[in-house]
Amino acid sequence: MSSDADKHECSCGKGLTRRQFLTSAGAGALIVTASGHLGKDQEASAAVIKSGEETKITLLINGKQFQMLVEPRWSLLYVLREELGFTATKEGCGRGECGACTVLIDGMPRYACMTLAVEAEGVEITTVEGLMKGEDLGPVQKAFVEHDAFQCGYCTPGQIMAVEGLLRKEPDPTVGQIRQGVSGNLCRCGAYPHIIDAARRAAEMKKSGAL
Amino acid sequence: MNESERNIYYLRGIPVPETPPPGKDPAPWKKTDIVGTSIPRVDAYERVSGTARYPSDIHLPRMLYAAVLRCPHPHAEVMNVDTSAAEGMPGVRAVISGITSDTDFAWWYSKEIKTKIFDPLCRFEGEEVAAVAAETAYQAWDAVRAITVEYKVLPFIAEESKSLDSSSPLLHPNGNTAKTDKYSRGDVGAGFSEADIVLDETYRTECELHMPMELHGCVASWDNDRLTIWESAQGVYSIQSRIAEILGLPLSKVRVIGHYMGGGFGSKLQPGKYTVIAALLAKKTGRPVRLFLTREETFLAVGNRPPATMQLKAGVKKDGTLTALEFSCIATGGAYPANGTGLVDWLVRDLYLCPNVKTETKDVYINAGPSRPFRAPGHPQAAWALEQMMDALAEQIGMDPIELRLKNIPSFSQGREGNPPYTTTGLRECLSEGAKAFGWEQARKYSSGSKENGHVKRGVGVASALWFAGGGNPPSTAVVKLFSDGSVNLNMGASDIGTGTKTVMTMIVSEELGVKPEMVQIEYADTATTQYATPSGGSKTVPTEGPAVRAAALSVKQQLLSFAAADLKTDESSLTLRGDEVISMKDPLVKVKIHDVTGLKKRGVIVGVGYRGPNPERKVVNPFAAQFCEVEVNTMTGEVRIIRFLGCHDSGRVMNRLTYDNQVFGGITMGIGLAMTEARILDRDQTGKMVNRNLHDYKLPTSLDVPKEMKSLPIEKPDDTANTIGAKGLGEPVTIPTAAAVANAVYHAVDVRMMKTPITPLQLCQALEKGGKEGSK
Ligand code: FES
Ligand code: FES
16 A cells, blocks of 8 residues: 555545555545545535534436435435445444445445545445446456355445455456455455455456456 | 247256155265355345345335444443433434333343343443434434433453452352353373373463344334344244244244345344344334444444363373363353353363363353354364364374374264264364375474574464264255246245355255256245244254255155156156156156146146254264464564465365355454454453454454465265265354464464464564473474
């Protein structure tokens, strides 16, 4: 992980990472973009609205716009799961400890539980549902199936998003980069060896365009 | 539909096993075509696409969210609960506590001591005091925070070693001893006097928390007097019976559904108080209620692997014969009787040949959350002691640790009355084949060579294990339904807790009927619509449900052949199933397509019911294991890097190699957690509270904490005496020897014994400071 990335994570205070969650080269630059957006929106709204009062926001999720009323304290995770029904994204702790809630924000893996819904306006949010083409699985999902990269499957959507985010930045990651890339996603079933195999396989599938 | 299209249902060219006459046990499979192969899980699509609906994903119309107020003290009496402020808050629909009228229900952690859902006496931090249902989860928590409780704070005890001191507060009127168990065979005194070497050591494993990724909880919904519960559970029937008993409802009024669940590891075998609370809130509000705990609550109130302090004295002769083992253990199941010492002496009693064995275990109360069964209860603790002791004994007599183990392999269970034989034991092969695959001898030498130079030392270690259960048992019922087009529905009550149960059962149906796995639909884990099953625990689901499923598929086959015999006007014993046809073995021209069989067409479906038969009499079905690992120890920082692991397991027939290996790696990963990072830390002097109740401070292994090289080598011995599918359990043995193997490797690297889990850099540095035995290797 670059020291650049470290700095940005600390200063933006989004509590994004656990043990070097973002690892690929070039991650730093992308965080600047993401936190730039988030920072601005936070300043604009946080001071004025009390919990209980709702504010109107528009979220861009999997390429579709969703207009809705939210309490300013609601996390993106809560809104995704409870208000919009995107239940692929899971809650394992609700406070940035486990990675079950990982989604992509502008292509970067982020913990949806550590992002307020009101902060997530103006960014592109991708969930596991967004990797599907209709009923067909995307390459990372297919690779997870092929390599049996899960047991109970509860951490799996988060793992898939972490791998997807990694591959978007680093199409041909080393095993070391993969291990780093999913290190912010706990799997209590311990499917890590298969997750790593699946990530390698997904990289191949993406390269060969075999969807 | 034309003929070739119908063939999509069947596997071409696969000879299905012979059909036994009705009422007869099927012959063991010889060659299998589906069973034993590596196929992706049948529900993989659902799990990776997000369409798998876990109980925590259930969202019903008008559903409320619940939250629980818990006692912040390790020991306190609730004097008063004031919920008036909470009740008036926005979105709040119900508040219940010990002083509201409708909550007077009994609760028990085990039957010896009854308590209440909201008991005025809180014996551990995190006991339930009140609960709220509100329109949003945020509002529920607002209201919980607005409840004021008057506590009378009582003195606490948070250390099991001091629990029996006269100065310690009593948790229960009969004192702080939950139970004492004793066992003895032979004469340990005589055994020790025969020994050339006698060692006596004290080992400790810390309290480990289950921490499945899906939190504990459920959704409860009433229709008049009928209750439906969607619970993250290891078994729906065990939830149903307990809830029905607590609420005084007939079983037919309680429906429990548990399709997907995000891990349990023993902590979700039974319902929690949360299940009852959700039901009570749902009743009071007339609306469905979802109650899932927070991560922090799961650290306090839903079980753990009890911490254990174990003293083990062992005697061995120069030739490697074990002469005596004497084991004593003090452990704690927490604040209530919860079997804190369950099976903790089992490996000492049963793993190695030894004529003289004595054990004594004591379970004491402390003011901490009650334990729940945790993946191979008692075994990883005992392995930590016994397997390190075996290593130490081997060194003392100048023998390779594997050789010492090989010298003491029993073929029968010495820990049980009458020394019944194991149906099969692959312990010898686990050790010897594993050693070969691991390159034990070279690695052992090479690692020893690393001692000369540099501050990074290498070491290799081994540990073996058996698991007390793992053979499965009745009851189990399964139903297989053959549809008129030849596709199949399988109905079973068991849950798939991530172990691949659905996949394995599908493979069994596929094997017997020749139908493609993707043509099998599964209906499972629902007390209203599926068959009875005990919860998934004890590594028994495959050996329990598998034979029932096989029997159900066979029953379908028998009926199909007999209907076809009528159509073909021939004797059914001359018929067999081939692809989509029933065909005569004597005359290949005598045949009929399955979908043309009149008996099937008339009925619409053929229904086959299968039951699990009894286990063999006076025999013991146990899985066995040996694990090998290599570590690198940085003697300057005390850091341990695990470089590689090999899991070598005898669990009978391998049902699906892909999910099998995954299970092996998963067990090793959890064992690495026990060895390296996981420990509940109680502030034992000041407050008695748990101080690391989050996943930052309580560290589960991440992808960076597992070795890059993980291998699995099955010792495949189909156990045809055990049951009709030849499989034994796998889920628990895979985590038993891991921590001990790591400790042995660390010892090999730096000559210091890690007596306690976890092997922290601090502990290691302190031990290095004290020094191992200089220049002994
Ligand atoms: S739920 Fe977001 S990190 Fe655990
Ligand atoms: S698959 Fe169960 S937690 Fe990862």
